[in-house]
Amino acid sequence: MLIYYASLTGNVQRFVEKLNIETKCIREENASEPYVLITYTFGFGEVPIEVKKWLKNNGHLMRAVAVSGNRNWGDNYGKAGDLIAQEYGVPLLQKFELAGTDEDVRIFNERMLRFCDITN
Secondary structure, three states: OEEEEEEOHHHHHHHHHOOOOOOOEEEOOOOOOOOOEEOEEEEEEEOOHHHHHHHHHHHOOOOEEEEEEEEHHHHHHHHHHHHHHHHHOOEEEEEEOOOHHHHHHHHHHHHHHHHHHHHH
């Protein structure tokens, strides 16, 4: 399954570069097949405006979401993922801090394998 991502500071981009899965930035094109979205949380737990706009045209193909955040924000840590999952009725696969650790990448890859197996 393809992964689309949004990255403001480069943290999400660094995370997806560690994955062994095809990824595309949401700025590149619209989705043409089911995908998993990886995004960041903006401000005080908000969904980034660029992601909201992109999801208006592409949200119907999203199958799951993962999100980067910063634990310093307490309850707002990775909250964009919670909001997107709730609004679009998709599972939240993972929250990871900043660019994620090697363990976060391992967990994400494992969850993607399980998720893709379940959805096929």
